[in-house]
Amino acid sequence: MGTAAVVVLVVLAVVVVAVAAWAVSGYNGLVRRRNNYHNAFAQTDVQLTRRHDLIPNLVETAKGYMRHEQQTLEQVTAARTGAVQAQEQARSNPGEPGAMQELSGAESALTQSLGRLLAVSESYPDLKASQNMTQLSEELTSTENRVAFARQAYNDAVLSYNNKRETFPTNLLAGAFNFGPAEPLIIEEPEQRQAPDVSF
Structure with a gap:
């Protein structure tokens, strides 16, 4: 085997190793x-x-x-059931895009009915003036803030994943190994981006 053939084989071997790496x-x-955004969603889920x-x-x-507000109370209960x-x-x-869009819509409906x-x-x-209502409203406000922070962390992780899977040359691997797009959790209406005012 000549020197030229050895050089070609070495170059091919280096290329194969580089592509594999x-x-x-x-x-x-x-x-x-993907694991990062799954973990971030788990925190949002909590x-x-x-x-x-x-x-x-x-x-x-x-x-x-609120005996005369039965419809309002029923709407909140129904929206909660849908969100759960x-x-x-x-x-x-x-x-998964369909599931996340469904969750975004259900959480938006719940936020509106709570409002x-x-x-x-x-x-x-x-x-x-009810002490129980005051305590619950404070807990809800705190929880709304936690949901907002957890949702932002999830959305950041989704953005990082989607950027990685869509940029060349990693997009070639993403397609070959079925790394599909991830959907952020977004509340589309601007007024819904704020936690409901629950001060009493």
Whole structure:
């Protein structure tokens, strides 16, 4: 075998090793970023569960004072049920676009119905003065802030993952190994981006 043939074989071997190293590094980078957004969603999931668990107590407390607002209370309860169901779907496959869009819509509906409940409750001075309602509203405010922070961390992790999977040359690996896009958790209406005002 001549010197030229040996040089060609060495060059080919170096190229193969370099491509393999790039492929392993790119694949592992995608896995790490996917795991990061899964973990970030798990933190969001904890805060959403806490939010959902507070709402029945809030509705029950308000029920004693707001006998003429049954429809508002029912809307909050129905919105909570929808949000819990959407959360369960998203929990089974974090980042999956359909599940995350469903969760975004359900959480938006819940935020709107809570806003209506809290606005109507302003007309009930005894409810506003209730120690139980005050404590629940403080817990809800705290939880809304935690949800916002957890959601931002999740969205940042999704952005990092999506950037990695969409940029060349990693996008070649993403397609070959079925790394699909991840969906952020977004509340589209600007007024819904703020936590509801729950001061009493």
